[in-house]
Amino acid sequence: MKKLFILAIAAFFSVSAMAQQADLRKKISVSGSAEMEVTPDIIYISISLKEYLKDNNSKKKVEITTLENQLFAAVQKAGIDKENLTINNLSSYAIATEKKKNPDFLASKQYRLKVSDLNKFNDIIGAVDVKGIAYTNIDSYDYSKIETVKKELKIKALQAAKAKASYLVEALGDKLGSVIDIQEVNNEQYPQPMYRNTMMVRAESADAMGAAPADIDFKKIKLNYIMNTVFEIK
Template sequence: MKKLLSLAIVALFSVSAMAQQTDLRRKINVSGSAETEVTPDIIYISISLKEYLKDGNSKKKVDITTLENELFNAVQKAGLDKENLTINNLSSYTAVAEKKKNPDYLASKQYRLKVSDLNKWNAIIGSVDPKGVAYTNIDSYDYSKIESLKKDLKIKALQAAKAKATYLVEAIGDKLGAALDIQEINNEIYPQPMYRNVMMMKAESADMAGAAAPEIDFKKIKLNYVMNVVFEIK
């Protein structure tokens, strides 16, 4: 009998504790969003230069140094710091050794160029002998003020959620209370860059020497944030 009474008392206290923990506050759950698109202003482009033979004549080789100087001069002419152009990989340094073994060896080098404007890029690559350009690629891109932009969008999304909750609650004659819970949903979209006419090394005829610079179709970075917020209804 005492054992049953003890169990009943424990059960009663458990139910009472659960009742005390139950949140009986009235709530409203809403979401707010904010989005924008920005044009990337940090663009990394890989460039591969390769020696070639003039008119197929093995005695008339366009040296990698000549092509390299053209690229360096074009970068400086575009007003970019020399630090913006770097060697992309260590294999570029094997050219000297290979040339000693094989005089007919056609050396190549890969570079990485940082630009903020694709118009400058078009001017740079347009100043380099197209027959000496093996390929160009856009490696990656970003926006210099991306973190500040993300912060502003999150604040705007949160404010939009509060504004929505306010007019919904006031429509039924109540007032909006404090935020009880906030959840962030990230919908960032970094589209892959699309580029055309990047394989330029295969130009065999002299009339290709005046070929236009690679045409690049660049998409914007789209940022979208959704804030899910639970407010108390007073």
Template sequence: MKKLLTLAIVALFSFNALAQADLRKKISVNGTAETEVTPDIIYLSISLKEYLKDGNSKKKVEINELETQLFNAVQKAGIPSENLMINNLSSYNTIAEKKKNPDFLVSKQYRLKVTDLNKWNQLMAAIDPKGIAYTNIESFDYSKIEALKKELKIKALQNAKEKAQYLVEAIGSQLGAPLDIQEINNESFPQMNYRSSPMMMKSMAEDSSGGMVSPDIDFKKIKLNYQMNTVFEIK
């Protein structure tokens, strides 16, 4: 009985404390900060596939030859070798498959990380275009994204405080300490839809004057928008 009475007294005091806290005058505001940045990290997908010269199975361009061309092109472009990795193989048991079908063509997919999309032409020009099944831009990122997020959150919080300050002063009061802070993340990473076939690459490889032509890519920016929902006490 005494234990129940003690719990009831504690609960009553807790309720009273909460009730008193709820009586504080407060203001709730949203602060915002946003910016757009151009991606500086691009992930490319490159698919290589063996092909038959003039339809003759005895005159085949092997995947190893195409792979060597790609690896050498990556090195020549000054891209770190660790930025190139294999994504997928069309068939792991290629030896058995080739025994059954002499015309079997092996394909491999690679993922390449680059920081300069202008090197795309340089890479493609160094590889046999008939051995390229397709190239694709998978995704992109921004190298200083975390530092930028932190900066925007601080600016959004400062914006919230500034807004609360002039609103409270407009009614002849003073702004107190923050009681609650909640962040709302509205960042957006738009993805590009760009995919080139061997025929497209062949037509883009040279213009009428014999010079290299850049692919027509709409490089959308990364938009970051942060909101800070903040509750301040009014003195």
């Protein structure tokens, strides 16, 4: 009997605790959104240079150092800091070894170039011997003030949610209370770059020193944030 009494008391207090924990506040759930499109201003491009034979004559090889010097000079002329051009592979030792084994070996090197203006990239590529360019390709891109834009959009989305909740609640003669819950929905879109002309420049298909630089058209980065909120109704 005593055990049953203790169990009944425990059950009573358990139900009371659950009742106290239940949120009986009047609430309204709304969403607010904000979006913006920005043009990428940080672009990483891979460039591959490769030695070639003039008129298929092994004695008239255009060395990789010649092509490198052309690239370095073009980057400098474009006003781009040398730190923005880096080597993607460390193959100098392998190149030297292969050349000792095979005098006809054609060396290649890959670079990564950071630019903020694609017109400068076109100027740079146009200054390099086109037959020495194996290919170029865009690795990635970004926007320099992306974090500032994200912060502003999240704030605007929250403000939009609050404004919506306010006029809905006031339409019923109530007042909006403080926020109870906030959930962020990220809809960022980083579309792939669109090419008006192919960016792959093949030495074997290029006219001698006469290929036009690639013409690239970027789609903008679209940032969209939705803030799901819950407000108390007073």
